[in-house]
Amino acid sequence: MTQSHPEILTEIEAGLQAIPLIDVHTHIDAAHLSARGLHDILLYHMVISDLYSAGCPSGARLSEDPDNAEVESRIIEALPYLKHIQNTSIFWGVRTTLRDLYGWEEPLTTANWRRLDARIRERAGDPSWPLTILKRAEIHRQVTELWRGRDGSANDLFQYSLEWAFFARAQWGQNDIPLFELEKAWNEQIPSPPLPVTLSQRPSLAQTIRSVEDVQDALQHYCEHIPYNQIISTTQHISTDIQYRSITDEEMANAINNRPHAGEVERDIYASYLLEHFLTELEKHADQIVFQFSLGAEPLPYESGSKLNQETVYHIAEIIAHHPRLRFQVLLSSAHANQALCTLARELPNLSLAGYWWHNFFPTIIRQVMSERLDMLPTNKQIGFFSDAYCVDWAYVKAVMVRKQLAEVLATRVVEGQHKLDEAMAVARGILYESPQTLLGLKPSPALM
Numbered sequence: 001m002t003q004s005h006p007e008i009l010t011e012i013e014a015g016l017q018a019i020p021l022i023d024v025h026t027h028i029d030a031a032h033l034s035a036r037g038l039h040d041i042l043l044y045h046m047v048i049s050d051l052y053s054a055g056c057p058s059g060a061r062l063s064e065d066p067d068n069a070e071v072e073s074r075i076i077e078a079l080p081y082l083k084h085i086q087n088t089s090i091f092w093g094v095r096t097t098l099r100d101l102y103g104w105e106e107p108l109t110t111a112n113w114r115r116l117d118a119r120i121r122e123r124a125g126d127p128s129w130p131l132t133i134l135k136r137a138e139i140h141r142q143v144t145e146l147w148r149g150r151d152g153s154a155n156d157l158f159q160y161s162l163e164w165a166f167f168a169r170a171q172w173g174q175n176d177i178p179l180f181e182l183e184k185a186w187n188e189q190i191p192s193p194p195l196p197v198t199l200s201q202r203p204s205l206a207q208t209i210r211s212v213e214d215v216q217d218a219l220q221h222y223c224e225h226i227p228y229n230q231i232i233s234t235t236q237h238i239s240t241d242i243q244y245r246s247i248t249d250e251e252m253a254n255a256i257n258n259r260p261h262a263g264e265v266e267r268d269i270y271a272s273y274l275l276e277h278f279l280t281e282l283e284k285h286a287d288q289i290v291f292q293f294s295l296g297a298e299p300l301p302y303e304s305g306s307k308l309n310q311e312t313v314y315h316i317a318e319i320i321a322h323h324p325r326l327r328f329q330v331l332l333s334s335a336h337a338n339q340a341l342c343t344l345a346r347e348l349p350n351l352s353l354a355g356y357w358w359h360n361f362f363p364t365i366i367r368q369v370m371s372e373r374l375d376m377l378p379t380n381k382q383i384g385f386f387s388d389a390y391c392v393d394w395a396y397v398k399a400v401m402v403r404k405q406l407a408e409v410l411a412t413r414v415v416e417g418q419h420k421l422d423e424a425m426a427v428a429r430g431i432l433y434e435s436p437q438t439l440l441g442l443k444p445s446p447a448l449m
Contacts, residue, residue: 009411022436023142025386030154033130038117054084059302137396140444162234167274169237175262178270186218233290244315247273286325296334306359308334331357342376354383366405384431
């Protein structure tokens with residue numbers, strides 16, 4: 001439709017450049033806001049998945065703070081496979097980042113990658129560089145994990161979300177994982193980084209859960225150590241592999257006693273019991289915090305795949321309806337369930353939807369999700385952007401990508417007569433800038449305006 005009206009698309013694209021964004025979910029670290037080197041751009045975990053699919057031997061993420069040997073070996077290993085992923089939208093993001101931010105348009109080779117790496121490292125040494133990137137992207141605030149705030153040096157850029165223990169996230173072959181997540185937090189006096197998406201080795205713990213009373217004590221400890229005055233949300237994951245239902249203390253006690261032989265039945269009991277009791281406590285702080293949760297991605301050996309049972313959608317509806325004072329927001333990674341989640345958000349006043357998470361972050365899917373939500377939901381029940389980025393470079397390029405998809409969607413609606421041009425711009429401002437403020441209490445940063 002928009003191909004026959006290119007002038008409308010061009011005008012909308014130009015208008016969207018002037019509408020600021022608020023980035024409601026990232027993993028950007030105050031210790032290294034921008035890319036530290038080529039690895040932070042080329043080996044972002046979504047690119048690693050492309051490379052692994054193309055035959056690259058390594059599918060695991062880089063270490064949180066990789067040394068030079070790890071960086072060099074992984075880049076050299078990846079280079080021969082770049083020719084196979086030129087077509088992907090994620091690699092489009094790589095090319096756009098390197099071109100726009102670092103002036104690089106050459107194909108990457110074993111002969112030249114160090115030159116680009118040095119250029120990126122040089123920029124990373126400039127304290128003003130991250131702000132330059134964010135201002136070019138017109139991103140006026142970002143949310144990151146609380147622990148990544150470090151010494152508070154980036155508090156003028158960030159607001160924070162708590163990712164600590166995940167009570168309803170499945171792990172590959174670990175059926176007692178909900179209890180272990182709680183145990184780990186019970187052994188800590190301040191919130192720590194969450195366990196990884198795929199957990200291969202568990203840390204040893206001094207204090208373990210042996211009874212329902214221990215569960216209650218551990219949950220009380222967890223809730224008492226949530227720094228409500230420092231965060232706007234807690235971000236969890238709700239696994240579609242778990243059957244959620246009401247669990248009695250007796251059922252929970254029996255499941256704990258069977259922990260050494262726990263199967264999926266026990267896993268579901270642990271998760272259902274912990275999630276319900278946690279939400280009951282959290283509802284007491286409903287005016288201070290939003291329960292954000294990701295949905296539609298389940299563990300594989302290295303990362304995850306898009307998976308969502310339709311039954312889970314109605315389990316979630318029951319959970320949300322049972323806690324009417326608590327605000328819920330879903331980050332969805334399963335396009336086929338978007339319409340169903342929209343119907344829930346139409347009927348549950350305390351549920352909103354945000355962005356395009358993980359396996360949904362591809363242009364065709366983004367446009368589909370945008371179109372469905374704009375047709376079905378008010379603008380103040382949806383948030384149109386988050387980057388899930390680990391450095392501001394990836395936040396920049398994801399902002400470019402989302403604006404392009406939104407321009408296509410809005411141009412089609414203008415051509416079809418659903419909106420006038422100024423109305424389309426108001427819709428865009430609503431979901432990109434205004435809704436993050438009303439739904440999450442975010443405030444634009446004066447440093448970025």
